[in-house]
Amino acid sequence: MATIKDVARLSNVSVSTVSRVINSSGYVAKEVHERVVKSMKALNYQPNEVARGLVSKKTSIIGLIIPDVSNPFFSDIARGVEDKAIMNQYNVMLCNTDWQLERETNYIKLLQGKWVEGIVLAGTRSLEAELTSVLGNLPVVFVDRKPFNSASAIWSDNEQGGYMATNHLIENGCENIVHLSGPKDSPSAVARRTGFLKAIEEHPEVTGSVIQGDFRYNSGFSLASDLFSKKEFPDGIFAGNDLMAVGVTQAANRYKVNIPEDIKLIGYDNIAMSQYVYPSISTIAQSGYEMGGMALELLLESLERKEKRDVQQEFSPQLIIRKSTQK
Amino acid sequence: MATIKDVARLSNVSVSTVSRVINSSGYVAKEVHERVVKSMKALNYQPNEVARGLVSKKTSIIGLIIPDVSNPFFSDIARGVEDKAIMNQYNVMLCNTDWQLERETNYIKLLQGKWVEGIVLAGTRSLEAELTSVLGNLPVVFVDRKPFNSASAIWSDNEQGGYMATNHLIENGCENIVHLSGPKDSPSAVARRTGFLKAIEEHPEVTGSVIQGDFRYNSGFSLASDLFSKKEFPDGIFAGNDLMAVGVTQAANRYKVNIPEDIKLIGYDNIAMSQYVYPSISTIAQSGYEMGGMALELLLESLERKEKRDVQQEFSPQLIIRKSTQK
DNA sequence: TTGTACGCGTTATCAC
DNA sequence: GTGATAACGCGTACAA
Numbered sequence: 217m218a219t220i221k222d223v224a225r226l227s228n229v230s231v232s233t234v235s236r237v238i239n240s241s242g243y244v245a246k247e248v249h250e251r252v253v254k255s256m257k258a259l260n261y262q263p264n265e266v267a268r269g270l271v272s273k274k275t276s277i278i279g280l281i282i283p284d285v286s287n288p289f290f291s292d293i294a295r296g297v298e299d300k301a302i303m304n305q306y307n308v309m310l311c312n313t314d315w316q317l318e319r320e321t322n323y324i325k326l327l328q329g330k331w332v333e334g335i336v337l338a339g340t341r342s343l344e345a346e347l348t349s350v351l352g353n354l355p356v357v358f359v360d361r362k363p364f365n366s367a368s369a370i371w372s373d374n375e376q377g378g379y380m381a382t383n384h385l386i387e388n389g390c391e392n393i394v395h396l397s398g399p400k401d402s403p404s405a406v407a408r409r410t411g412f413l414k415a416i417e418e419h420p421e422v423t424g425s426v427i428q429g430d431f432r433y434n435s436g437f438s439l440a441s442d443l444f445s446k447k448e449f450p451d452g453i454f455a456g457n458d459l460m461a462v463g464v465t466q467a468a469n470r471y472k473v474n475i476p477e478d479i480k481l482i483g484y485d486n487i488a489m490s491q492y493v494y495p496s497i498s499t500i501a502q503s504g505y506e507m508g509g510m511a512l513e514l515l516l517e518s519l520e521r522k523e524k525r526d527v528q529q530e531f532s533p534q535l536i537i538r539k540s541t542q543k
Numbered sequence: 544m545a546t547i548k549d550v551a552r553l554s555n556v557s558v559s560t561v562s563r564v565i566n567s568s569g570y571v572a573k574e575v576h577e578r579v580v581k582s583m584k585a586l587n588y589q590p591n592e593v594a595r596g597l598v599s600k601k602t603s604i605i606g607l608i609i610p611d612v613s614n615p616f617f618s619d620i621a622r623g624v625e626d627k628a629i630m631n632q633y634n635v636m637l638c639n640t641d642w643q644l645e646r647e648t649n650y651i652k653l654l655q656g657k658w659v660e661g662i663v664l665a666g667t668r669s670l671e672a673e674l675t676s677v678l679g680n681l682p683v684v685f686v687d688r689k690p691f692n693s694a695s696a697i698w699s700d701n702e703q704g705g706y707m708a709t710n711h712l713i714e715n716g717c718e719n720i721v722h723l724s725g726p727k728d729s730p731s732a733v734a735r736r737t738g739f740l741k742a743i744e745e746h747p748e749v750t751g752s753v754i755q756g757d758f759r760y761n762s763g764f765s766l767a768s769d770l771f772s773k774k775e776f777p778d779g780i781f782a783g784n785d786l787m788a789v790g791v792t793q794a795a796n797r798y799k800v801n802i803p804e805d806i807k808l809i810g811y812d813n814i815a816m817s818q819y820v821y822p823s824i825s826t827i828a829q830s831g832y833e834m835g836g837m838a839l840e841l842l843l844e845s846l847e848r849k850e851k852r853d854v855q856q857e858f859s860p861q862l863i864i865r866k867s868t869q870k
Numbered sequence: 871t872t873g874t875a876c877g878c879g880t881t882a883t884c885a886c
Numbered sequence: 887g888t889g890a891t892a893a894c895g896c897g898t899a900c901a902a
């Protein structure tokens with residue numbers, strides 16, 4: 217692999233001159249410039265970004281940690297982050313934790329090693345204390361999680377969202393509602409569950425129960441199958457996220473249960489699929505793509521300015537009514 | 544941020560000693576060892592991996608380029624690569640091209656800059672000539688693509704798979720089959736299409752036509768909706784991948800078209816969702832997870848040995864019969 | 871306009 | 887056992 221020295225030698229100039237043409241900084245004679253460019257091509261020279269990063273202390277890479285690439289909500293976040301990053305000449309290193317805490321801390325430690333200038337941490341389940349100790353002073357923006365004392369964060373009010381979803385079911389006549397929750401150590405899942413319970417409490421005529429899920433398609437499908445395979449089942453399901461809700465619709469198809477006639481269904485996230493599924497699924501909207509883009513902007517801003525300034529932005533959840541909850 | 548020098552100073556030793564305890568190489572007195580460890584903790588010291596990478600020429604990072612994170616086939620590949628990588632003390636830098644050629648070459652150039660020791664390139668659409676020039680001598684393993692002269696690659700026989708899928712529809716009585724193809728510059732999509740046309744040609748009694756899709760859920764849904772909204776529609780659909788096939792089932796639900804009674808459907812990839820959807824979708828299996836894992840093993844092997852040895856592994860597609868093609 | 875020399879944080883090769 | 891010191895590949899004052 218050719219280095220800057222090889223290029224310098226071949227062009228009969230010093231390395232600093234080559235460096236100047238690479239970075240188009242400082243003066244360099246046209247004639248010399250051409251000569252250098254030519255030898256770079258001849259040697260198929262590519263600057264060593266690792267060495268560059270060492271001296272400039274800039275890698276132009278942003279780390280992105282998400283729990284599940286195959287969940288559209290998170291891949292939406294990823295695309296939001298990525299698009300904005302590319303717009304700003306940054307690149308993204310995407311790390312997938314598969315919902316495993318150990319992998320999350322491992323990735324943070326890896327990125328700590330100066331590979332990235334900052335990280336976007338989405339949907340983390342780690343505890344506050346653990347997180348702060350691992351993070352050190354690495355700039356970070358949280359997505360889909362309320363922040364600690366001092367950190368930028370973008371999240372939506374999941375408790376309010378869970379409350380809205382449940383009330384919507386109740387308003388449409390549901391009296392026996394099951395909530396398929398997400399992982400019990402996911403803050404978002406817990407908040408949605410809290411909102412659910414709050415709404416249930418406010419309506420004594422309605423009974424509600426919670427079944428533990430894991431935010432994955434399979435979990436929605438199999439939990440709903442368990443429900444539908446019995447004689448009696450609830451008249452409303454609030455799925456912890458849309459992916460599980462899609463699983464519910466498929467289970468309903470298999471067991472010849474009609475949505476919304478026999479049972480009403482609402483999800484959470486507003487992933488694209490929820491509007492294409494039949495019946496289309498009512499849901500609580502949060503735009504992963506927007507949240508991701510905003511997270512990256514916040515991160516870049518905090519990289520530019522030296523003083524720390526934390527921005528915390530709460531999105532309001534929005535109810536989207538579709539077929540699955542029609543009377 | 545503390546450096547190795549700070550640790551050395553605080554411990555009253557030289558940097559070389561600190562380096563020795565970090566890498567547990569060479570001799571160092573117990574007493575000194577403890578002192579160094581203590582100051583590392585006190586300073587919250589984290590080795591700068593960029594500097595390490597510069598001298599050792601090893602970053603322990605593998606690049607992974609895929610076209611679409613939200614396609615389960617590719618996220619399966621990603622997880623296969625990731626799991627095997629972590630097993631071997633490597634980390635993965637995942638890059639998502641969103642099917643854009645420009646982003647693909649950009650990412651390759653970025654990774655060229657010594658960030659990674661090698662890359663796994665999945666589902667690339669780039670032309671051979673372009674690719675070889677960009678790749679240089681960066682170790683690479685292709686997934687889901689037949690290789691050029693000299694490169695390791697893992698792919699499945701997509702033409703054969705397309706042929707099998709089409710024949711399966713024909714054997715089940717379909718006489719008017721539509722193929723929803725993938726992007727026209729995707730080699731896999733083209734091969735499946737070729738297999739489709741071959742099967743059609745061999746059966747003069749069967750008519751077949753191709754509609755251009757893009758491997759995405761939405762495309763399957765909207766193309767099938769177009770089909771179903773007309774009086775007459777085909778009696779068989781071969782979707783270029785499962786994601787589109789799932790879209791077709793949802794369109795069928797919406798237009799009250801019964802699968803498999805009114806129309807039979809087969810997909811490609813065998814993503815998890817295809818067996819949970821109702822009706823479950825027949826498909827041609829290829830395990831992204833396995834292919835990804837194998838790709839990483841090949842890559843690591845080629846990193847260990849100095850001489851180049853290309854392994855090319857063709858997977859045989861496998862027909863999986865489910866509800867969507869029952870008579 | 872160009873070249874020299876130093877430093878980025880770390881590892882490795884020597885001496886001691 | 888331990889400590890200088892030269893690399894790794896590049897950017898950049900500073901001198902020329």
